[in-house]
Amino acid sequence: MTQAHHTSMGLDSRKMAFWAFIGSECLLFGSLISTYLVYKGRSLTGPFPHEILNIPFTSFSTFDLLMSSLAMVLALAAVQRGDMKQGKLWLLVTALLGLVFLGGQFWEFSHFVHEGLGLTTNLFGSTFYVLTGTHGAHVTVGVIWLLTLWVQALRGKLGPANATTVEITGLYWHFVDVVWIVIFTVVYLIQ
Amino acid sequence: MSEQAHATTGTYLRVAAILVMITLIEVGIFYVPTFQTVLVPVLLFLSVVKFTLVVMFYMHLKFDNRFFAFLFGGPLLLGIAVVVSLLFIFYGAVRLRTGT
Numbered sequence: 355m356t357q358a359h360h361t362s363m364g365l366d367s368r369k370m371a372f373w374a375f376i377g378s379e380c381l382l383f384g385s386l387i388s389t390y391l392v393y394k395g396r397s398l399t400g401p402f403p404h405e406i407l408n409i410p411f412t413s414f415s416t417f418d419l420l421m422s423s424l425a426m427v428l429a430l431a432a433v434q435r436g437d438m439k440q441g442k443l444w445l446l447v448t449a450l451l452g453l454v455f456l457g458g459q460f461w462e463f464s465h466f467v468h469e470g471l472g473l474t475t476n477l478f479g480s481t482f483y484v485l486t487g488t489h490g491a492h493v494t495v496g497v498i499w500l501l502t503l504w505v506q507a508l509r510g511k512l513g514p515a516n517a518t519t520v521e522i523t524g525l526y527w528h529f530v531d532v533v534w535i536v537i538f539t540v541v542y543l544i545q
Numbered sequence: 546m547s548e549q550a551h552a553t554t555g556t557y558l559r560v561a562a563i564l565v566m567i568t569l570i571e572v573g574i575f576y577v578p579t580f581q582t583v584l585v586p587v588l589l590f591l592s593v594v595k596f597t598l599v600v601m602f603y604m605h606l607k608f609d610n611r612f613f614a615f616l617f618g619g620p621l622l623l624g625i626a627v628v629v630s631l632l633f634i635f636y637g638a639v640r641l642r643t644g645t
Binding site: 536 | 552554557558560561564565568571572575576584585588589591592595596599600602603604605610612613616617619620621623624625627628631632635
């Protein structure tokens with residue numbers, strides 16, 4: 355059973371540490387987005403963004419990730435009120451929506467490679483794969499984390515007493531979502 | 546007390562509906578030629594609205610202790626400053642080199 359540890363400010367120390375971690379992640383993604391923007395439009399050879407990016411497909415991925423955030427808050431709300439049946443359901447839905455996003459990213463990357471855009475093809479390829487790939491790695495960690503929680507819930511080891519654990523998982527998952535909100539605009543829509 | 550009451554399920558559903566609507570608007574204006582001149586500021590504004598909604602309501606920053614907002618907001622502002630500074634430095638250097 356997870357015990358709550360509080361700081362002298364009365365705050366949960368795990369939540370405080372996790373918010374600080376998310377702050378550091380802002381700097382990581384800030385640097386990657388900067389790199390993408392600085393080299394935007396500087397590729398000497400194709401494929402170029404407007405030739406290859408699939409907006410309808412990525413819009414679906416964005417919708418999928420937004421819905422996964424909704425599922426995550428519903429999972430947290432269910433765990434907090436002790437409704438573990440709903441909690442397990444929404445945790446699984448969140449993880450599955452994350453897997454759908456990852457499947458879409460895998461298809462997108464495969465399609466781009468087939469179209470001739472590799473990691474070292476041009477500046478667009480390098481910055482695009484590093485930025486979206488790092489985000490995809492974060493989604494992968496989130497899906498593993500969610501499935502771990504779901505298995506814990508199935509074994510009866512997750513309940514209202516562990517709501518902070520689910521809340522911290524949710525913070526991570528929503529952060530991954532907000533990073534995608536920025537990537538979707540900066541990379542896909544502003545070409 | 547470090548935390549206040551979180552949002553209700555109804556609030557979560559309303560926020561999700563707004564997020565989906567904004568995404569539809571973003572994709573819609575992307576395809577409308579009339580909006581091409583104001584596309585960048587409009588898309589950035591809509592992105593900021595979506596970002597804020599998720600952080601405030603789904604990450605509960607609106608309801609949680611303000612120190613968490615400081616822990617997140619400080620590095621976030623620093624990250625934005627890094628992005629803007631690098632763009633100014635890089636494009637400033639390019640303009641100096643090309644004399645434009």
